[in-house]
Amino acid sequence: MKITQGQILARGLTHRCPNCGGKTLFPSASSLRLNSACPRCGLKLEKDEGFFLGAMSLNYGVTLIFFLTPVALLWYHGRLGDTAAIVLALIASLVVPLLLYRSSRSWQLMLYYFFLPQHLPANRRELSGHEDENV
Secondary structure, eight states: OOSOHHHHHHHHHTTOOTTTOOSOSSSSTTOOOOOSBOTTTOOBSSOSTTTHHHHHHHHHHHHIIIIIHHHHHHHHTTSSOHHHHHHHHHHHHHHHHHHTHHHHHHHHHHHHHHHOGGGSGGGOOOOOHHHHTTO
């Protein structure tokens, strides 16, 4: 394998293309739209219809575990009042997913290729003429 799982993790955490490492997942620094393919290496970033559902699930899970659960626990133990807990929960449930959108798209690609690194074009081995004969 040319690209290791460690490289895939590092590229996913820094919003880079899992195949070439280019900063090409999004057209601009402020864009929320994911490129359909990496302009640098051509890797298709939207694998299939509905591929974004994994990113949505990651975004929801991170928001729930790291933001909404602490608010609920603080409310349950009496550290937050009812109104404060409701306001914080509403703000967290609306703002945090927007803030994590780009990261969740990158993380979803990272997880996909972490478990299936052989699907990266850079990790596919070329078949030579004599290997085709044994198939």
